[in-house]
Amino acid sequence: MANNNDKIICRCEDITESEVIEAIGKGATTADEVKRLTRAGMGHCQGRTCRRLINQLLASKLGQSPEDQKPVTQRSPLQPVALKILADS
Amino acid sequence: MANNSDIIIIGGGIIGAATGYYLSRAGCRVRLIEKGYLCSGSTGRCIGGIRQQFTSEGSIKLMLESVGHFSNMKEELGIDVHWHPGGYLFLAHSQEKKEAFLSNISIQQSFGLKDVRWVDAYEAKQVAPGLDAQGLLGGSYCPSDGQAYPFAVVSGYVERIKSYGGSINTFTEVAAILQGGGRVRGVRTAAGAEYQADVVVNAAGPWARDIGQMAGIEVPVEPERHEALITEGVDYLNIPMLVDYRADGGYFQQFRHNGQFIGCYSPVPNVPGHSTDSSYQFLNQMPRRMLKLVPALAPVKVIRQWAGSYENTPDGNPILDRTPLEGFFVAAGMCGHGFMLGPAMGRLAADLILNHGKVPPVAEFALERDYSRQEAMK
Ligand SMILES: Cc1cc2nc3c(=O)[nH]c(=O)nc-3n(C[C@H](O)[C@H](O)[C@H](O)COP(=O)(O)OP(=O)(O)OC[C@H]3O[C@@H](n4cnc5c(N)ncnc54)[C@H](O)[C@@H]3O)c2cc1C
Numbered sequence: 001m002a003n004n005n006d007k008i009i010c011r012c013e014d015i016t017e018s019e020v021i022e023a024i025g026k027g028a029t030t031a032d033e034v035k036r037l038t039r040a041g042m043g044h045c046q047g048r049t050c051r052r053l054i055n056q057l058l059a060s061k062l063g064q065s066p067e068d069q070k071p072v073t074q075r076s077p078l079q080p081v082a083l084k085i086l087a088d089s
Numbered sequence: 090m091a092n093n094s095d096i097i098i099i100g101g102g103i104i105g106a107a108t109g110y111y112l113s114r115a116g117c118r119v120r121l122i123e124k125g126y127l128c129s130g131s132t133g134r135c136i137g138g139i140r141q142q143f144t145s146e147g148s149i150k151l152m153l154e155s156v157g158h159f160s161n162m163k164e165e166l167g168i169d170v171h172w173h174p175g176g177y178l179f180l181a182h183s184q185e186k187k188e189a190f191l192s193n194i195s196i197q198q199s200f201g202l203k204d205v206r207w208v209d210a211y212e213a214k215q216v217a218p219g220l221d222a223q224g225l226l227g228g229s230y231c232p233s234d235g236q237a238y239p240f241a242v243v244s245g246y247v248e249r250i251k252s253y254g255g256s257i258n259t260f261t262e263v264a265a266i267l268q269g270g271g272r273v274r275g276v277r278t279a280a281g282a283e284y285q286a287d288v289v290v291n292a293a294g295p296w297a298r299d300i301g302q303m304a305g306i307e308v309p310v311e312p313e314r315h316e317a318l319i320t321e322g323v324d325y326l327n328i329p330m331l332v333d334y335r336a337d338g339g340y341f342q343q344f345r346h347n348g349q350f351i352g353c354y355s356p357v358p359n360v361p362g363h364s365t366d367s368s369y370q371f372l373n374q375m376p377r378r379m380l381k382l383v384p385a386l387a388p389v390k391v392i393r394q395w396a397g398s399y400e401n402t403p404d405g406n407p408i409l410d411r412t413p414l415e416g417f418f419v420a421a422g423m424c425g426h427g428f429m430l431g432p433a434m435g436r437l438a439a440d441l442i443l444n445h446g447k448v449p450p451v452a453e454f455a456l457e458r459d460y461s462r463q464e465a466m467k
């Protein structure tokens with residue numbers, strides 16, 4: 001788990017590099033699987049900050065080339081919006 | 090690597106994972122085959138609610154058992170699945186609903202669900218702080234109902250299957266069921282690989298009918314689209330899962346572990362098919378329905394919406410049975426309750442498979458049954 005040298009990969013969900021590597025060790029081969037195992041990418045920014053870092057880790061651990069990597073499913077709303085604003089829209 | 094195992098399970102959702110866990114624990118060599126990633130079907134799209142308030146003996150007793158498994162999972166699987174008994178409150182805004190709930194409560198109590206009770210509007214507000222009780226007569230409240238985190242539960246089961254020596258094939262689609270000598274022999278994948286096994290379990294959720302057809306067996310499960318949304322995390326408000334069955338109602342709860350609100354509703358008319366598209370209409374309607382019940386949530390921000398499938402049977406009850414093809418079993422059609430049913434259903438499926446021919450299947454989950462008696466608390 002987290003140690004002092006561990007880098008934070010997903011700031012929104014507070015997920016470290018070693019947690020992502022652990023998920024890859026459990027068999028995750030895509031950013032979608034890493035997201036579901038660790039929550040990295042499920043936070044407030046919806047992965048805008050951490051997705052690139054996760055893909056880099058997958059690439060370096062599994063020898064994937066960036067072209068092989070499947071894009072993560074994008075879900076709306078792309079910016080967090082208050083319930084009240086949505087209800088009145 | 091040897092391509093044979095004792096048992097092949099088709100489907101990497103909660104039902105396949107739980108069934109695989111109980112079979113592995115009993116000493117079987119299991120291979121779990123999933124066409125996408127684990128939880129890519131309905132399980133990863135559900136809202137994590139767990140309740141025991143049903144109206145049939147089979148479902149109530151299974152759910153009593155499931156809640157026992159959920160509350161023990163941290164010890165059993167060595168992973169925090171975020172089980173939290175936050176309760177479920179079904180709201181009655183009409184005399185008719187009130188009477189139906191009162192009668193359900195006495196059925197539920199008679200089958201062993203002791204803590205379910207009727208609460209009037211005043212008490213409803215006490216168990217659900219912030220609830221707008223306008224027009225409310227009361228509700229059916231069960232404090233031992235709760236919530237857990239689906240990805241953690243499936244991951245916990247799958248890690249156990251692996252540690253018992255089982256195999257997991259993700260991104261592997263089953264394309265054919267192999268038969269020979271009057272019984273099932275294994276499966277063939279879309280990529281052409283063959284895996285042998287004496288037992289094959291159809292745990293393909295919304296796709297159970299397609300898998301059945303590969304063996305020439307009719308499994309009456311229909312997918313139906315259900316949308317959901319989730320908010321940012323905020324302070325925990327100690328509100329149980331609220332269920333409002335009115336045409337413009339919905340269900341939502343707050344996760345104890347991170348404060349996010351998650352919710353969905355059943356659209357009228359329903360939306361049949363495998364579509365997992367999201368709609369703007371939902372993104373407008375769901376917040377309205379939430380704010381109607383708990384107005385104080387107005388500033389809480391939605392961060393994501395998605396959709397998944399309910400896997401409906403004609404009567405709203407699951408299918409768990411052997412089939413006319415020797416060695417081929419079906420555990421599917423959980424009708425939108427598969428996550429909560431999963432642990433007990435997996436245990437029961439394993440029992441049925443291991444004691445094949447010795448114990449009779451549960452009549453109300455039989456593949457060939459009278460599908461006309463409806464589960465009332467769908
Ligand atoms: C919006 C929403 C909210 C919900 N809320 C709740 C809730 O609060 N509580 C609750 O208990 N339930 C809830 N549900 C229902 C619950 O998600 C399902 O009942 C449950 O996940 C079904 O589990 P399963 O394992 O049977 O199916 P799935 O999770 O769908 O698993 C079946 C798997 O089979 C795989 N598969 C299909 N065909 C093939 C093939 N040919 N080869 C290999 N693999 C294949 C699929 O990819 C899939 O992953 C909700 C559902 C939705 C959509």
Ligand code: FES
Pocket residue numbers: 009010011012013040041042043044045046047048049050051
């Ligand atoms: S940094 Fe990972 S979701 Fe925002």
